[in-house]
Amino acid sequence: MTCRTEVVERPSTEVLSVCTVVRVSTSPPGRENSSDWPWFADMVRYKQKAELPSKKEGADRIRSMAPSYELVDGLLYKRSYGGPLLLCLPSEEAKTVMTAAHQGICEAHQGAKTLAKKLIIQGYYWPTMVKDCVEEVLRCSVCQMFARKGT
Ligand SMILES: [Zn+2]
Numbered sequence: 001m002t003c004r005t006e007v008v009e010r011p012s013t014e015v016l017s018v019c020t021v022v023r024v025s026t027s028p029p030g031r032e033n034s035s036d037w038p039w040f041a042d043m044v045r046y047k048q049k050a051e052l053p054s055k056k057e058g059a060d061r062i063r064s065m066a067p068s069y070e071l072v073d074g075l076l077y078k079r080s081y082g083g084p085l086l087l088c089l090p091s092e093e094a095k096t097v098m099t100a101a102h103q104g105i106c107e108a109h110q111g112a113k114t115l116a117k118k119l120i121i122q123g124y125y126w127p128t129m130v131k132d133c134v135e136e137v138l139r140c141s142v143c144q145m146f147a148r149k150g151t
Pocket residue numbers: 102103109110137140141142143144
């Protein structure tokens with residue numbers, strides 16, 4: 001019996017990167033209310049430095065939600081029920097990932113609930129993901145062409 005060995009010089013599959021993830025390390029002064037400030041910045045600051053927002057409601061909210069989040073190598077993850085840790089995405093990158101999953105290479109054009117579940121299974125999270133997926137499907141001309149009318 002002979003054994004044949006083949007040396008592969010480069011990976012047989014290509015790595016496809018759809019987005020880069022922003023690491024939030026410190027808070028730049030005066031940017032907290034701007035639209036490009038990630039929704040999870042307060043949680044990252046609490047996890048890293050135990051600093052809470054100055055308003056009481058904000059501080060209570062962060063403290064009560066903190067057990068659901070975990071900081072790993074500077075990236076924030078949300079715990080899912082029995083599933084993997086979900087990477088928290090800022091809104092701009094969430095849109096990139098969502099569009100790639102819906103209209104990207106596979107062009108699955110699945111419904112909003114299926115799209116949201118697919119993104120969770122792939123390990124992503126942001127608080128408005130279901131609402132954003134509904135809007136993505138409503139914006140998609142291919143989905144609207146085949147949408148059932150009057151339902
Ligand atoms: Zn579509």
